[in-house]
Amino acid sequence: xxxxxxxxxxxxxxxxxxxxxxxxxxxxxxxxxxxxxxxxxxxxxxxxxxxxxxxxxxxxxxxxxxxxxxxxxxxxxxxxxxxxxxxxxxxxxxxxxxxxxxxxxxxxxxxxxxxxxxxxxxxxxxxxxxxxxxxxxxxxxxxxxxxxxxxxxxxxxxxxxxxxxxxxxxxxxxxxxxxxxxxxxxxxxxxxxxxxxxxxxxxxxxxxxxxxxxxxxxxxxxxxxxxxxxxxxxxxxxxxxxxxxxxxxxxxxxxxxxxxxxxxxxxxxxxxxxxxxxxxxxxxxxxxxxxxxxxxxxxxxxxxxxxxxxxxxxxxxxxxxxxxxxxxxxxxxxxxxxxxxxxxxxxxxxxxxxxxxxxxxxxxxxxxxxxxxxxxxxxxxxxxxxxxxxxxxxxxxxxxxxxxxxxxxxxxxxxxxxxxxxxxxxx
Numbered sequence: 001x002x003x004x005x006x007x008x009x010x011x012x013x014x015x016x017x018x019x020x021x022x023x024x025x026x027x028x029x030x031x032x033x034x035x036x037x038x039x040x041x042x043x044x045x046x047x048x049x050x051x052x053x054x055x056x057x058x059x060x061x062x063x064x065x066x067x068x069x070x071x072x073x074x075x076x077x078x079x080x081x082x083x084x085x086x087x088x089x090x091x092x093x094x095x096x097x098x099x100x101x102x103x104x105x106x107x108x109x110x111x112x113x114x115x116x117x118x119x120x121x122x123x124x125x126x127x128x129x130x131x132x133x134x135x136x137x138x139x140x141x142x143x144x145x146x147x148x149x150x151x152x153x154x155x156x157x158x159x160x161x162x163x164x165x166x167x168x169x170x171x172x173x174x175x176x177x178x179x180x181x182x183x184x185x186x187x188x189x190x191x192x193x194x195x196x197x198x199x200x201x202x203x204x205x206x207x208x209x210x211x212x213x214x215x216x217x218x219x220x221x222x223x224x225x226x227x228x229x230x231x232x233x234x235x236x237x238x239x240x241x242x243x244x245x246x247x248x249x250x251x252x253x254x255x256x257x258x259x260x261x262x263x264x265x266x267x268x269x270x271x272x273x274x275x276x277x278x279x280x281x282x283x284x285x286x287x288x289x290x291x292x293x294x295x296x297x298x299x300x301x302x303x304x305x306x307x308x309x310x311x312x313x314x315x316x317x318x319x320x321x322x323x324x325x326x327x328x329x330x331x332x333x334x335x336x337x338x339x340x341x342x343x344x345x346x347x348x349x350x351x352x353x354x355x356x357x358x359x360x361x362x363x364x365x366x367x368x369x370x371x372x373x374x375x376x377x378x379x380x381x382x383x384x385x386x387x388x389x390x391x392x393x394x395x396x397x398x399x400x401x402x403x404x405x406x407x408x409x410x411x412x413x414x415x416x417x418x419x420x421x422x423x424x425x426x427x
Contacts, residue, residue, distance in 0.1 A: 002389035006399075010392075011385040013403040018138035020414035021373060022332055023159070023214075023270065023309060023364040026142040028152035031128040033369040036115035037069045039095050040106065041076060042372055044339070045088045047281050052082035058280045073115075077108050087340050091375035098378070099131065099371060118371075129155060131370040135377040138411075139420050140365070144210050157420050159270065160205050161214035165253040168218040170277060173241040176249035191232040194256070202260045205267070211418045212268040212307070213261060215254070219286050220276060223293035226252040258297065262304040268418055269304055274312030275336050284337035286312040291319070298326040305417065307361070309335035313343045320354040330417055332361040339366075339376070341383055348387045352405065361417065362409035 033039050043059050050057035054076060061068060083089050096102040102114045121127045132140075132155060144158040163183035169175045177188050184204075186197040205213070226248050234241075234248040241249075261269055273290070275282040298306060307330045308319055316338075323329045331351060334344045351360050363380050367373040388402040397405070414420055 002386055002393055006389045006392060007385045009399065010388050010402060010406075011381055013399075014381045014385060014406055014410070015136055017136075017407055017411055019136055019363050019377065019410040020361075020418070020420045021137050021140035021363060021365050021367075021377075022212075022307070022361050022414050022418055022420070023366055024140045024142045024373065025146065025366070025368045026140055026152070026156060026370065026373070027146040027368070028142075028148045028150070028156065029146075030122060031152060031370050032122050032124070032131065033118050033371045034122045035069060035119040036106070036111060037064065037073060038369045039092060039118065039371055041072055042088075042368065043281065044336070045083075045092060046076075048083040048086045048088050049076050049079045050279075050281075052079040054079045056280060069115075073111055074108070077106070077111065080106060087379070091372065091379065094375045094378050095371045099134070099374060125151075128152075128370055131374050135370070135374040136381070137365075137373060137377060140367075140373065141211060141418065141420065143214075144206060157418070158206075158210045159212040159214050160210045160267075163201065164214075164216045165257055166218055166221055166223075166250040167216040168220040168246065168250075168276070173243060173246040174238050174249065176246065176253050177235070177238065180253060188235070189238070190235060191228060194231070194235075194253070198253075198256055198260065201257075205264075207264060207267075210267065211420065212270045215257075215269065215271045217254075217271050217273045217290065217294060218250070218276065219273070219290040221250045222247045222289070223251045223254075223296070224248075225255070255297075255300070258301050258304060262301050265303070266419070268307055269301075270307045270309065270332070272309040272311065272335055274310050274315060274338075282311075282336065284311050284313070286315045288318075291315060291322075295322060295326075298322065298329055302328055304328060305330070307332050307417065309333065309364070309366075310347075311336040311338050313338055313346065316347050316350055317354075320350055323355045323359045327359070330359045330361060330413070331355060332414075333364040334380075335364075335366065341379070344380065344383050345387055348384055349390075352387070352391070357405050357408035358413055358416070360409050361414045362406070 041060055046057035100117050139155055139157055141157045141159050143161045147158055163179040165176045180197050181188050184197045184200045188194055188197050231252040234245045237245050274284055274286040276285050305328050309332055310319055319331055323331055334347055365373040365376040391397045392399055392402055
């Protein structure tokens, strides 16, 4: 274990400059938690509760009413004690204690009190920005669809996250085409329809207002170079499509989209990989041939910058090695099943040893409310402090060098790769 005083010194250094958060789902209409449910029933916590015995872990509605909130919190309460060991519940405790001065166990007798305390501040724009200040985060990237009236433009940049052309869904083998239809409102039956729909999709991207797009690279799909003739033939079989047709649709549409995106020149292609559906959520899985498919995309689209969100601990080495060979790939943070202390520390240590600080981004929260951005920033700050302290004690870094590297991956790299500003605008 590294020296406690050194860890504390590094942690203080990490809090001395502002970070950039390159991926969230923050909603300008409710940046903060609307009540206890947005903290306690965050989807990662719901999986903890399911593992403790709760019957289901389906996510809450986008806008749950009081009845749904009460029912779901009441259902979760019996499973809180058995979930207290997890790092997700550590995050809950960080939020309640450090942001809302609540240090009691949440019970059936008192949950409405903390719920009301959170709800009271849910519409306070100054509190929202104060939470970001406390988290040490200057700006965050969120979905363009969650921009609404632009009231959070002083703290948010945007990603165009609308159609996932290569995300699989069990039993729905034409889903790549369905995603294009849903995003554009067009029916796709022929290759000409694909051309028209993709042109409409690309035209709808608000150029100059979004920094990135988001896709998911499903490991269930077998990727290949698909000709227009193969795609046209596969579309004739759409009504009885199977896995083979799904693979053709996904391979063709993904490459079509990336080719068009590359022409724009300034938008980063962010993609998630390593998590696939399991029950009501996902589990971590990634086949080696999917990694090889990503390598093919890096070669095929050399003028497009890719940024990966990785949910697979075992594949971190492979993606580090790819980032060493391809200047159009960067690695960002720790996504879903990798956002747990042992995996975060291993990823940090390996990336610091293997990948230039210009090609790694040290943090993104994937948060749906600012409270969870705060908790994850606290956790990452503590873990990165430990990793850097170990490297200092090993003689690999000096303290000054360690903090310089941290600034590069937490502030400079996302600023340079994504075009995000390191200082927020005035509200």
